[in-house]
Amino acid sequence: xxxxxxxxxxNNTRKKLDWRKLDNSAKIFPIASSKKFSTVFRISAVLxxxxxxxxLQKAVEKALEVFKSFKVRVKSGFFWYYxxxxxxxxxxxxxxxxxxxxxxxxxxxxYLFKVTYFENKINLDVFHALTDxxxxxxxLKEIVYSYIELKHPKEFxxxxxxxxxxxxxTEDSYIKNYNKKTKGNASKQKAYILRGRKLPLGAIxxxxxxxxxxxxxxxxxERNCTVTQFLTAILAYSIYEENYxxxxxxxxxxxxxxxxxxxxxxxxxxxxxxxxITAKIHIQEKMSFDYILKEVQKxxxxxxxxxxxxxxxxxxxxxxxxxxxxxxxxxxKKIFVKLSYIxxxxxxxxxxxxxxxxGIIGDYKKYIEEIFILIAPESxxxxxxxxxxxxxxxxxxxxxxxxxKSIEKRFYELLQKEGINVKIESNGVCDVISEN
Amino acid sequence: MLYxxxxxxxxxxxxxRLLLGISIAISIILITIxxxxxxxxxxxxxxxxxxxxxxxITLYSIYHNINIASxxxxxxxxxxxxxxxxxxxxxxxxxxxxxxMPIIIITANVTMFILTLVSRKKYYKYAxxxxxxxxxSMVPMILIFCNAIDKIGLSxxxxxxxxxxxxxxxxxxxxxxxxxxKRRFHI
Numbered sequence: 001x002x003x004x005x006x007x008x009x010x011n012n013t014r015k016k017l018d019w020r021k022l023d024n025s026a027k028i029f030p031i032a033s034s035k036k037f038s039t040v041f042r043i044s045a046v047l048x049x050x051x052x053x054x055x056l057q058k059a060v061e062k063a064l065e066v067f068k069s070f071k072v073r074v075k076s077g078f079f080w081y082y083x084x085x086x087x088x089x090x091x092x093x094x095x096x097x098x099x100x101x102x103x104x105x106x107x108x109x110x111y112l113f114k115v116t117y118f119e120n121k122i123n124l125d126v127f128h129a130l131t132d133x134x135x136x137x138x139x140l141k142e143i144v145y146s147y148i149e150l151k152h153p154k155e156f157x158x159x160x161x162x163x164x165x166x167x168x169x170t171e172d173s174y175i176k177n178y179n180k181k182t183k184g185n186a187s188k189q190k191a192y193i194l195r196g197r198k199l200p201l202g203a204i205x206x207x208x209x210x211x212x213x214x215x216x217x218x219x220x221x222e223r224n225c226t227v228t229q230f231l232t233a234i235l236a237y238s239i240y241e242e243n244y245x246x247x248x249x250x251x252x253x254x255x256x257x258x259x260x261x262x263x264x265x266x267x268x269x270x271x272x273x274x275x276x277i278t279a280k281i282h283i284q285e286k287m288s289f290d291y292i293l294k295e296v297q298k299x300x301x302x303x304x305x306x307x308x309x310x311x312x313x314x315x316x317x318x319x320x321x322x323x324x325x326x327x328x329x330x331x332x333k334k335i336f337v338k339l340s341y342i343x344x345x346x347x348x349x350x351x352x353x354x355x356x357x358x359g360i361i362g363d364y365k366k367y368i369e370e371i372f373i374l375i376a377p378e379s380x381x382x383x384x385x386x387x388x389x390x391x392x393x394x395x396x397x398x399x400x401x402x403x404x405k406s407i408e409k410r411f412y413e414l415l416q417k418e419g420i421n422v423k424i425e426s427n428g429v430c431d432v433i434s435e436n
Numbered sequence: 437m438l439y440x441x442x443x444x445x446x447x448x449x450x451x452x453r454l455l456l457g458i459s460i461a462i463s464i465i466l467i468t469i470x471x472x473x474x475x476x477x478x479x480x481x482x483x484x485x486x487x488x489x490x491x492x493i494t495l496y497s498i499y500h501n502i503n504i505a506s507x508x509x510x511x512x513x514x515x516x517x518x519x520x521x522x523x524x525x526x527x528x529x530x531x532x533x534x535x536x537m538p539i540i541i542i543t544a545n546v547t548m549f550i551l552t553l554v555s556r557k558k559y560y561k562y563a564x565x566x567x568x569x570x571x572x573s574m575v576p577m578i579l580i581f582c583n584a585i586d587k588i589g590l591s592x593x594x595x596x597x598x599x600x601x602x603x604x605x606x607x608x609x610x611x612x613x614x615x616x617x618k619r620r621f622h623i
Contacts, residue, residue, distance in 0.1 A: 021622060046438070077619060078620050080623070082619060084619070095440055096442070099439075118439065119437060206439065326623040327623060426439075427438065428441070
């Protein structure tokens with residue numbers, strides 16, 4: 001059972017709503033987000049049986065009792081947005097639109113997440129202001145566990161899952177851990193921006209590449225690299241071959257890789273706590289995959305150190321903590337942030353987020369077939385990638401607003417060429433659009 | 437199959453766009469008729485002000501359907517601007533400031549007061565809007581102090597109403613206001 005460290009003060013005569021500030025990363029998301037830049041990610045679990053709507057509704061309500069910190073809505077203050085306890089009931093829906101759609105607080109009972117289902121799949125779409133991928137995964141697992149328990153009460157009536165205690169809080173771990181004196185290390189070089197015909201507004205194409213994890217690990221071992229480095233290199237090479245060369249790109253290819261800061265700092269927060277490193281690939285006349293892999297490995301080695309991570313994190317915290325930034329009224333912040341974000345996003349070609357291995361309690365495994373994560377692409381970073389592994393499957397997902405699917409195809413071919421078994425699943429968005 | 441088949445790519449609020457187009461067309465037609473017939477009386481502007489007013493209220497209601505107090509504030513501001521514009525268009529006589537605005541403010545204060553009484557346990561939801569209304573309600577008083585208006589009767593009554601509302605509200609829900617101010621103005 002998950003216990004909340006900071007219990008809200010409830011006044012029985014007149015209930016005051018609990019509230020909290022947004023964490024340092026989250027501050028930016030409500031200000032910058034829009035239909036074109038949703039900052040929403042999705043985590044899905046595919047079950048071995050069809051999802052029952054009524055049971056799922058109960059499971060979500062049950063999970064929210066455990067994760068009370070997610071029972072919030074975003075409200076605007078004079079200087080910043082903040083999170084306030086949400087007294088409305090959460091409602092699940094059947095999936096009827098593209099994933100990672102902008103979550104409009106005004107039409108989602110104020111909730112910053114959305115639970116939908118389709119056939120055997122349960123989706124959790126999360127607005128990044130609420131939390132990051134790692135914490136959202138805990139919430140999805142709680143929903144899925146509750147669902148399985150409610151659906152199969154006889155099997156789980158004596159479950160000991162409730163006795164497992166995980167303590168979390170809602171602290172801003174950025175503020176707690178950053179170093180005021182550390183200087184930033186941000187790259188000043190702009191990145192190559194993917195080009196090509198875009199899908200209509202709102203449409204997102206999804207391609208899941210379901211990879212045999214044991215084979216992938218074996219290849220990585222032979223090449224003396226990590227799985228994240230290997231997949232980053234394949235992604236960069238696919239971009240180079242299928243988009244960069246086609247459009248005569250000149251700038252460097254930069255892949256942004258989010259880093260879970262809980263591995264580097266002592267934190268049990270359920271709020272955002274991540275940073276990122278950037279793999280920079282300087283383009284040469286004749287590029288080979290081996291060259292790109294070496295470049296990626298070099299970047300990881302240089303940047304994935306506690307000192308460098310502290311530099312990146314501290315630079316971001318210092319900006320959000322700057323008194324001048326703090327006292328700018330929210331309506332002006334919105335203008336400045338939206339303008340500056342147009343520029344900031346030009347420093348990344350694509351993002352690849354690897355959540356790593358997803359652990360599921362033994363008795364529940366037979367009911368879960370696949371778990372995957374998707375990140376919303378946007379007008380500048382037209383393709384975003386994400387992956388996670390469960391049992392012997394790693395699902396690498398492309399979310400794209402480009403009509404052209406050649407990067408996804410090249411990625412698949414490169415894995416096949418390495419001798420790794422890969423299976424493709426997609427949302428068939430391009431077929432649907434061409435039919436229209 | 438992992439995903440449903442989606443056939444309707446978002447049409448960007450087609451109905452709203454269509455109605456907006458119709459409103460613009462009506463406005464152009466009215467201006468043209470006005471210029472061709474009675475160009476010395478700008479009656480088309482009155483109609484256009486009405487159209488803009490309706491759009492403001494409608495769009496706000498569609499996108500911000502959460503708090504009734506926010507609608508009171510919006511109506512107060514929008515109606516006050518509408519009456520000032522009408523007064524200006526038909527040859528400014530000052531009635532918008534001496535009569536219309538005080539009546540709007542009195543109505544808004546009474547509405548907010550009733551809202552507070554009927555839902556005291558949820559009053560925290562209205563606290564910020566009470567503060568905004570109080571600031572808006574001070575406009576007639578400022579106009580009196582600046583000698584900008586000659587007939588001060590209704591303006592005085594509206595100021596007294598606003599002050600009375602503010603005092604009662606502070607007495608009833610002062611803690612909520614303090615709490616709300618902390619939330620809204622945190623840096």
